[in-house]
Amino acid sequence: MAEQWWRRPVLVDAALAVAVAAAVAIAIQVAGEPIERQADFLAYALGGLMGAVLLLRRRWPLAVLFATVAILLTYYSLDYPGLAPAVPLSAALFSAAVAGRFRWAILVAAAVVVGGLVARVIEFDMATLPVASAVITDAALLVSIVLLGETLRSRRERVEAEADRRVADERLRIAREMHDGLGQTIAAVNVQAGLADDVLDKNPVRAREALQVIRQSTKEALQELKTMLTVLREGSETRQPGIDQLDELLDVARKAGLRVTSMTSGEPRPMSAEVDRTVYRIVQEAVTNTIRHANATTVTVELCYAPDSLIIEVTDNGTNTQQGNTSGFGLTGMAERVSALDGRLAADFLPDGGFRVRAELRT
Template sequence: MAVGVFVLVALGSLRSLIGERSEGWGVTALGWALIGVSCGALYFRRRWPVAVGGFVWAASGAYYLVSTYDGPLMAAFAVALYTVAAEGRLRAAVALAALAVIGTGLGTLAGNHTVNGVALFMLTGWLVGTVALGWARHTRLAHAREAERRAATEERLRIARELHDVVGHHLSLINVQAAAALRRTQKRSGSGEEALAAIKESSREALRELRATLGVLRQVDEAAPTAPPAGLDRLDDLVAGARRAGLEVETYRSGVPWPLPTELDLAAYRILQESLTNVARHARATTVTVRVEHAPDHLALEVADDGRAAPGPYGSGIVGMRERARALGGELAAGPGPGGGFAVRARLPLPLPRTAADGAS
């Protein structure tokens, strides 16, 4: 930018070196020196925008005072002024523009007839436009950075929610199963081998899902995880894990199981997973009922237990389930059931209503 502006100003100031002269060579040399330092200062405009703007304003003013050849050095000041505004220093940019207008106006009053009232008015509009363009760029970049920060925050929340659902589910089952094995050992009523086998299976599943979830943090040049994303086709695995934790689980599925979008299928699986985890950890229940209804325009989920309903407010697991449902345009309710126990009900809309023709195809 500094070199480009210097070339532009130099081309517009060549008449001070060729043709009939109206000033001494010493004054011309001083004028070119002011041109050089003004354009050269633009190299540092990003590092010290206000200081460079003030310096270019002073050097440009000195140039127009000493030189009788009014070259286009004002272009260097315009670039500096734009940079000050683009860097978010609006007050400094307005002050510099005002100083430029005031200085030019004082020169006109002092007898510089090359700048009349119309030219001064046009100069004012030009400088105001320069400041406005710089500030618009600053605002646009600020909005872009804020959008990036929001996206990063949402991604961190999404990853945290995935880790909570995956690791929390399996580690909770491991905890319950380990406690069961310990009680059996202490009471010498059994060897606890079944519970220990369930602990081994749950820990293996936890590690597998943790690796798959952390795959989203891989670099682009690393191998992506090859495990398919979790979905309702793995509902039997969830139920088997809950049964190994000592729960009696009854499952009911109704409607035609339409092929679900990946994000909706994953959200449904995580909601059921977190619900069963909460039952195993907090409900002190013996029986759990899981219902999955495939409707033409939505997917309905329900997990109800016969345990002790915990009073609100509820933990981050239910908050995460609500966030998943809302992200897909759905809704989720969690609270004590009408006949006791605790129930989680979710309704997730399908992107497009399904018909019998869809199923036939």
């Protein structure tokens, strides 16, 4: 589909330049007075130039503003008839304000208003009331134009900042999903590969079993990666893993050699999609850390359904004192997920040994 012309800056600037030049030409044509110098080719050329300089308003907004003022002064210094100066001046002031030159735009607008006041009083000897009315009208128009440009600039910056924030959030989400989705499987593969290497000569049967686990785990990892790529292509409407997939998740831990116990207390109830997904990811990351770092043989996963919250506890009997200080996205990612749901997370070593991750999510 062809892009609309008003979304192309070059065409917009060209249309504005033509419109301003045409408006100035019409004003010159209808504003001639006998006591003034008759409009000639130079008058129309200056009017056209005021429109032409607007083609450069995005690249050099201040230069265009000053050029417009200079052309206006030249025009009036030659005693040509009035040409509706508000039209080219408003376009130049607006362009400067939108480009972030608010102070300069206000200063120029103020200078034009003061200059107009002096010209009306001295040159035309106008009465006090008409002069005041004209000055107020000019000031209101020019200041309104500048404020409109500044408002649009501020809005554009807010929209861009919001877009940047969403991009950053999406990158973080993708990093979490990649880490959480593949981390556990790769950790299990690492454990089984080490086991196969250790028993290859002594127990070929056990080594073959480990290799079969590796094959199945890598197959699941590819499926997980395919699912994540589908989510990225199709958006967040694609079904995400949740509490009802925890049994499949814990099977991976069992294949890695852990004795896994799963318990549920309270009355299970449906959760929001965000809570459902977060529970899965917390358990996944905690079990992955157990496989990678804990030197554990058992892990217990417990879900406790309270009236207004859901408590998740993952406890292992590991002995690695570095488990709670692992680098990367692990515990940090869990903390961010829990915080986003206004929940609480604690990860501590137990007095009798082992490590426990406890998260409480509001429901």
